[in-house]
Amino acid sequence: MSKTESRRRFLTSISMLAAGTALGGVPALNFGLKNRKLKVVLVGTGVRGTSFWGKRIVDEFSDSIDYVGLCDNNPGRLAYAKEYMGVSCDTYSDFDTMIAENRPDLVIVTTTDATHHQFIVRGLELGCDVLTEKPLTTDEQKCQQILDAERRYDKNLIVGFNYRWSPYSTKIKELLQNDTIGKITSVDFNWYLNTYHGASYFRRWHGLREVGGTLWVHKATHHFDLLNWWLDSDPEEVSAYGDLELYGSNNEFRGNNCRDCDYKSECKFHWDITKDKRMMDLYVNNEQYDGYIRDNCLFRKEINIYDKMSAQIKYRNNTLVNYSLTTYSPFEGWRIAFNGTKGRIEASLDIPYHEQQQLSQDELHALEMDQGDAGEKRSQPIIVHKVWQDYETVQVPYSRGGHGGGDEKLQNKIFKNPEAKDPFDRAAGIRDGAMSILIGIAARKSIESGEPVRIAELTDLEPRAVRL
Template sequence: MSNSRRKFLTSVSMLAAGTAMPISYFGLSHKNKLKVALVGTGIRGITFWGKRLVDNYSDILEFVGLSDHNPGRLAHGKNYIGASCPTFEDFDEMLRKTSPELVIVTTKDSNHHEFIIKALDHGCDVLTEKPMTTDEEKCQAVLDAERRSGKNLIVGFNYRWSPYSTKIKELLSQNAIGKLTSVDFHWYLNTYHGASYFRRWHGQMASSGSLWVHKSTHHFDLLNWWINSEPSEVFAYGDLEFYGKNGPFRGENCRNCAHTENCKFYWDITKNEFLSSLYTDHEQHDGYIRDNCLFREEIDIYDKMSAQVKYQNNVQLNYSLTTYSPYEGWRAAFNGTEGRIEAWLDIPYYENLKVDQEELHRREMDQSGQEEIDSEPIIVHKVWNEFETVNVPMEKSGHGGGDKRLHDKIFKNPEDPDPYGRMAGSRDGAMSILIGIAARKSIQEGKPIKIASLTDLKPREVR
């Protein structure tokens, strides 16, 4: 193995462990590019973990294989990414024939664990899209595989890397409000983005583990990181009362529906060239329908959710997620012994936003790199004192600027110090999904759920 290759693989190990690396550990040459394989050529795979890597990091990495069970989407994905590697419907065959050093997993949530475990056991490091997996048994299997393989698993939590999220972490780390005691966090999905989850496989518990796992894992990871502790107990409520069986009518899908003139949620996927070429042109291969009816009977996830979470350091979290809000955004408040921090993004009444909600989501997901720099406020209010407004420069695109910063850290500058500890390994991935899994079980069983009862991980007070 070349010295430069050894340096890179050592850096991946340190990234997964959250360890600071000396600058000498990183040094790729053009002759020794990182060999990357991707499984799952859906929208997240071919954009964020595909084309963006080819466009920005081709000098230090190369795709040696792409895999998907849908041959049409696989061929389309290869062309979109701009890769020159072979494609495989059989993941095991790809591992054998291409010998990747890093496998990126962007498949359906419920089978993340299958590909993570196979790749680790094959001797590959793995980078998985969130959530790490969908239930406690699969979570334990992933943890066991990482331990026995001696390889490393990184979870792609991009929200940690946005400047706004980082500033909150900085303020809390500086004890700007004294000892943190409680947190209120509320996320609002709009009737464009929120509804989209119920059109897709995400609307079924068996595929996504519910939005407690698929969506809220983002939020729980942020909260675990901000609070600087791990969850110990969860109690939750949730119900399905807007989508699914609650709809006034239903059809086969939006393209084949008798109610298009009456349904406010009617969405013509054929007008979106990108989604049509990726999904509808290839649905005959696997039957995956991207524009399913929001009111189909088989939807069984929750569309309103709230939870209370107790942390090892005695911080209490009040959390909620709403999936049919008129707008998309979030609010958070951090209460401490010496004051309070209030933070929010994309609340239209606070910012006089005039942007269409569909356009707002498009900007957030944009990977073009043409960011518009803006600033967003954070309020720091000390007890017995006037409040202070901290303005944070940030971008709207690429998840608030988090996407490019995460990629740069993993592939370009792993040796750069990170005083905020933003890299996430398997423990971080587990602790985020275990809150959602515990919330789901709490609803089903009507009682609080101890995190320590789910896997062999024992929550820590401070990470």
């Protein structure tokens, strides 16, 4: 094989995590010829971009990747991102210029959700593989644009789903995959966001549906992806309800932002951003450039997303799922129950009266987001109850840091062990990204129309009884 052929094979095989095509299938994960580092650029220099896909990659994988460009429309955040990440690359306000001057192998997209499609499509068009933060995008038209581009330009798209990679989620997959409770017939899945983390979405840009697509898309895409992966099937139809009853215009008082609010002493949701140096350096010090306020009032009248959500999802394999998302729970956690022909599996994390937690809710969130080895190592139970038998408790090793250990394992798969075979198929590509957001988009449309919405009516992807 010539050097040119080897080089071409390298560039086509750096799909890294799980590109796959819109028709399904995951190509071999292989860095190929290692005659130079992977050239990477980042567009969108917010918290997630500069930390998880920025500084952590620089710190952990500098032997295999090289940041060659950063792009954002806020010059202050760009300057901060360059220093915080510890890179020496050029910074850009124009995406096309960055690509033309650096010819990167991989574009990482961490902009606001409604703009993901712009950089995904353009990145593919300009000959790059693309890794995007979840969600893939925010509506079915943009989703179709991405599907068309991925087919047209023969490049790879990776979606950064980290929850699949936590040991606890993986153990659930293993139990289901091994037919522990037979054919799955129904699922109850409840996710609880607390008044610290849940409220934070409503003070950020996520509170505007035109930017974040509502939490049906931005947050629940994680949960729907887990369901699709656990059940190994595609969603077929969604019926949903939702409303905005606590945040937004539902309060009798409001301020400009938490820093200068007249109601600091009486608002239980008050958040003092001045005590967080990173938030000050990244956002507050750069408000002058784009007007983005990180500590906006939770009760501003322009908030137009839902704060309570419930959906019923029918899968192509006839599994029925009841799902709910609460954004103002006293605690943050989740619980799920799978009903099968041979029994039932129950699982939950971070339910305080199950775990006798001593940490506050903001401390728990900080540990989850920490990219180090945060939190004590311990085990969490999964209950397996077979028909006509007593229940069994399966203990699963667990730590809070990096989304339950999923962050580290996801990045190790991308940058350290791309060729390792994964018996649980945790790699997520374009079809996975599309199917997860289409549930949320269908739920949003069902609320607005009062009717069930079929997934096949949203894009040209046809739901399958068994995922590929």
